[in-house]
Amino acid sequence: MTDATAPTPRTAAPAVAPRVKVAMILFAAFALFPLLAFALDDPFLIVIGTRILAYAIAAMALDLILGYGAMVSFGHAAYLGFGTYAVAILSSYGVTDIFAQTLFAVAISAVFAFVTGAISLRTKGVYFIMITLAFGQMAFFFFISLSAYGGDDGYGLSGRSTVLGSNMLENDTTLYYATLVALIALFVLCHRIVASRFGRVLTGIRENPTRMESIGFPPFRYQLTAFVISGCITAVAGVLLANQAQFVSPAFMSWHRSGELIVMVVLGGIGTLSGAIGGAVAALLLEEVLGMMTEHWRLWFGIFLVLMVLFSPRGLTGLFEQIRGRRE
Amino acid sequence: MSRLDILNLSKSFGALQVTDNVTLTVEPGEVHAIIGPNGAGKTTLVAQLSGQLKPDAGTVALDGRDITRLSMPDRVRAGLARSFQITQVLPSFTVLENVALAVQARKGSSFRFFAPVATEAALNDAAMRVLDGSGLTERADVPARALSHGEHRHLELALALATDPRVLLLDEPLAGVGGAEADAFVDRLRAMKGRMTMLLIEHDMDAVFALADRVSVLVNGAIIATGAPEDVRSDPQVRAAYLGEEEEAPAC
Numbered sequence: 205m206t207d208a209t210a211p212t213p214r215t216a217a218p219a220v221a222p223r224v225k226v227a228m229i230l231f232a233a234f235a236l237f238p239l240l241a242f243a244l245d246d247p248f249l250i251v252i253g254t255r256i257l258a259y260a261i262a263a264m265a266l267d268l269i270l271g272y273g274a275m276v277s278f279g280h281a282a283y284l285g286f287g288t289y290a291v292a293i294l295s296s297y298g299v300t301d302i303f304a305q306t307l308f309a310v311a312i313s314a315v316f317a318f319v320t321g322a323i324s325l326r327t328k329g330v331y332f333i334m335i336t337l338a339f340g341q342m343a344f345f346f347f348i349s350l351s352a353y354g355g356d357d358g359y360g361l362s363g364r365s366t367v368l369g370s371n372m373l374e375n376d377t378t379l380y381y382a383t384l385v386a387l388i389a390l391f392v393l394c395h396r397i398v399a400s401r402f403g404r405v406l407t408g409i410r411e412n413p414t415r416m417e418s419i420g421f422p423p424f425r426y427q428l429t430a431f432v433i434s435g436c437i438t439a440v441a442g443v444l445l446a447n448q449a450q451f452v453s454p455a456f457m458s459w460h461r462s463g464e465l466i467v468m469v470v471l472g473g474i475g476t477l478s479g480a481i482g483g484a485v486a487a488l489l490l491e492e493v494l495g496m497m498t499e500h501w502r503l504w505f506g507i508f509l510v511l512m513v514l515f516s517p518r519g520l521t522g523l524f525e526q527i528r529g530r531r532e
Numbered sequence: 533m534s535r536l537d538i539l540n541l542s543k544s545f546g547a548l549q550v551t552d553n554v555t556l557t558v559e560p561g562e563v564h565a566i567i568g569p570n571g572a573g574k575t576t577l578v579a580q581l582s583g584q585l586k587p588d589a590g591t592v593a594l595d596g597r598d599i600t601r602l603s604m605p606d607r608v609r610a611g612l613a614r615s616f617q618i619t620q621v622l623p624s625f626t627v628l629e630n631v632a633l634a635v636q637a638r639k640g641s642s643f644r645f646f647a648p649v650a651t652e653a654a655l656n657d658a659a660m661r662v663l664d665g666s667g668l669t670e671r672a673d674v675p676a677r678a679l680s681h682g683e684h685r686h687l688e689l690a691l692a693l694a695t696d697p698r699v700l701l702l703d704e705p706l707a708g709v710g711g712a713e714a715d716a717f718v719d720r721l722r723a724m725k726g727r728m729t730m731l732l733i734e735h736d737m738d739a740v741f742a743l744a745d746r747v748s749v750l751v752n753g754a755i756i757a758t759g760a761p762e763d764v765r766s767d768p769q770v771r772a773a774y775l776g777e778e779e780e781a782p783a784c
Contacts, residue, residue, distance in 0.1 A: 401645075
């Protein structure tokens with residue numbers, strides 16, 4: 205039975221490397237994208253691009269708990285909302301610095317995620333989905349009734365956030381690149397987290413919570429921590445979205461928006477991070493392109509989604525890896 | 533060496549008494565087998581000892597410390613681990629990752645978010661030492677879902693051992709393992725004797741009589757006899773209830 209002479213196997217994790225490569229290709233494409241906008245002389249493309257990058261951050265944050273932690277949060281738009289309203293509320297008090305606004309957004313989101321997560325995690329499966337939806341709706345209706353900031357009409361911002369006193373973000377291209385930098389930094393953060401001790405515990409709980417308990421891990425505290433981290437990262441996306449739109453409204457936090465985030469993650473392939481980024485790009489581009497062709501674009505988008513789920517359950521990532529595997 | 537004291541443990545599911553006032557001491561270093569017919573409440577008993585299920589009454593103590601109210605993870609940290617009758621592994625993790633995670637649970641904080649865990653030598657080395665003893669060294673890089681049933685059983689045991697238990701609860705470790713593989717598994721368990729206290733639940737009577745220092749017989753949730761294997765085997769009450777009159781005792 206005992207075989208002490210056997211070689212110690214490699215212990216690196218090569219399984220994640222190709223997906224990092226995918227992310228790097230996506231980031232390179234994002235970095236070059238403004239050139240296309242200039243070449244086509246269509247500055248609106250930059251605005252769409254910024255929106256896509258911000259949603260990519262939110263989708264990636266959701267993937268951290270949905271893909272790695274098997275926690276399907278149907279209320280994640282609430283954190284987008286906290287991010288956007290943090291910008292609106294602080295700038296109405298004269299605090300326009302984006303770091304201060306982000307800190308505020310993250311703090312509010314951490315508290316909300318901690319409290320609602322602690323309650324939601326007492327449930328599982330469909331009940332978890334429903335209870336996160338309910339908390340998301342509570343946040344939604346709170347901002348609907350916040351008449352000082354326009355209620356459900358929303359609230360226009362007088363300008364974009366400042367960066368250490370500079371109003372450089374007023375330039376659309378600068379905001380685009382700032383959003384890209386945030387996306388890359390947060391991708392690195394998420395990537396480190398999933399490959400860390402904490403990430404391994406989180407993934408283990410997804411795989412088999414009973415086994416995790418029987419080797420000494422209480423799932424709740426790890427799941428809750430991941431839930432809070434995810435909410436905080438999503439809030440950063442909200443801060444960037446408010447700057448992109450220069451307008452905030454409860455529409456950012458409606459349950460449709462939470463559903464769209466889930467669609468992005470599933471479309472890209474859950475539990476891959478890079479897939480969520482690709483999923484956000486694909487979903488929002490399809491929305492733009494189909495929206496130009498027909499007002500019934502949601503129908504065609506729905507058909508596309510059904511086909512994807514049927515033929516590539518692992519989303520774009522699965523499709524991509526299949527094609528590459530066939531070529532090799 | 534640690535002892536496990538079970539005192540007046542009781543559990544009912546509705547009208548069905550699944551654990552009926554069980555009192556039992558597993559002495560330090562012994563292998564104590566619990567046998568009994570299907571439905572006797574063996575797995576339910578293990579579930580209560582491991583913290584998966586709360587008893588209605590009674591206490592469980594590890595080295596004199598009352599652990600009845602501890603959760604399963606807290607009991608594992610206190611030194612009481614278990615293996616499952618139905619293999620519980622992390623299917624998409626490799627064999628090494630499975631065991632390294634069990635090592636991680638007792639080595640340092642798991643609230644570390646930045647350093648890559650895959651290259652932590654302390655975890656991997658400790659995991660490899662456990663795998664060496666399980667004959668799974670060659671399979672360390674294989675995802676757990678790709679293992680054969682016999683290998684799954686070895687991994688199941690390795691995961692419990694990786695928590696470094698002082699008392700180990702083995703719920704049918706040989707489930708589904710037959711022939712020469714079963715003999716090898718019994719050898720593996722025998723090699724563990726004396727290193728920790730073990731409570732063994734097993735259907736395979738050859739294995740029970742080969743391994744156990746003492747045997748308790750559980751029928752309808754109650755212990756009807758406890759003693760040395762030979763004494764239990766010849767107990768007429770036990771023969772009537774469980775072993776069956778016609779069964780010939782295997783030669784040991």
